Amino acid sequence: MSQKGVGVDLETSLGYLLKEASSALRAAMEEVLRPLGMSVTHYSCLELLAQRPGLSNSELARGAFVTRQTMSVLLQALERDGYVTRPAEAPVGKALPARLTPRGRRSLEKASAAVRSVEARMLADLTGAEQSDAFRILQRMIRSLRDDDGGA
C-alpha cells in the first residue's frame, strides 16, 4: 500500500486523518445543533462569550477561527436577535466588549449540552491516558505549525 515516493499517501497521512476527524466532528455538531436552529459558528461565539465575557469582535473571531469580518456579521445578527449586548461606545480604544444576555445564556445551555454529548461520543472508546496523549500531541502539532510560520 505504500507509495512509490510520489505524493502524500492519503492512507497513512496524519494530515488527511486530521482533516477527516475535524470534518466528522463538524458534521456531528451540525447535526445536533440544527434542531436548535444554531450553526457551529453561532454556537462557538456564544460559548466563547460564556467563558470569557467581554471579548471583542476581533478576539471572538480568533477564538472561532474565522475572520473578524465574518464574526462582525454574525455578532450584529446575534445582537439584533437579543442574544448578545454591546455598549454603544467603546470604553477604551475601539473594541466593544460583548456579553451574553439572559436569553443568550438560555439558548446556549441546550446547545452546550448537545455539543458535550457529541464530544463524549467522540471520546467514548478512548482511555483517560489516550485522551491526555491526544491533547498533548495536538498541542505540539499546532505549535510546530505556527512557530516557523513561513520562516523556514
Place this chain on the structure above:
Amino acid sequence: MSQKGVGVDLETSLGYLLKEASSALRAAMEEVLRPLGMSVTHYSCLELLAQRPGLSNSELARGAFVTRQTMSVLLQALERDGYVTRPAEAPVGKALPARLTPRGRRSLEKASAAVRSVEARMLADLTGAEQSDAFRILQRMIRSLRDDDGGA
C-alpha cells in the same frame, strides 16, 4: 481553571483543540499552495486522482470532504484548464472516471512537495510512537462519531 460544570471548557476540550489543529494545518497549506496558484480543495482533488485514478465526481467529493456539487464545479474548471480529463460518455452508469493529464501531474508534483513539507513540520516534534498513537486515536474518534450517527 476548571469550569463550574457549565458549558464546554475550551481550555481542555479535545474537540476545540481538534478544530484548532485542523485550522492551523489548513492555514499552513493555503500559505504554501497560494504561490502555486492552487487552493486546498484544488490540491486535494489532484492528489486523490493521482493515488486513485478513475475516481468519479461523487467519489472525489467524499474524499475531499465537500459536496458533489462543489466538486463538480471544481472538476469542470480543472477539466477546462487541462489538468484532468473525463470521457464524454460514462462507461457504466452515470459516473465519469476522471484522470490526471500530464499537465495535472506536473502541477501536482510541486504542490505535493509543498504539502509534504508542511506535514513534516507539523510532525517535527513527535516521535514515531507518538505519531502512531495519534493515528490510532484519530481513527478511533472518527469511527465513534460515525458509528451511531444519530442512532443514540
Place this chain on the structure above:
DNA sequence: TGACTCATGTCAGCATTCTGACATAGCTTG
C-alpha cells in the same frame, strides 16, 4: 509634539460552498 506602527470595527465586492430539486442509470425484489 509629531510620525510611525499596530489593532480594531466596518463597508463593499467577490469566491466558495451548501441546500434543494430534478432526471437518469443500475440494482434489487416481488
Place this chain on the structure above:
DNA sequence: CAAGCTATGTCAGAATGCTGACATGAGTCA
C-alpha cells in the same frame, strides 16, 4: 417484467466566509 431504491450528475438559488480597503484609537519613539 415492473416497481422501488440508491447513487450519480447537474442546474438554480442562497448562505456563508473571505479579501481588499478605509478610518479611527492607542501605544512607541525620536
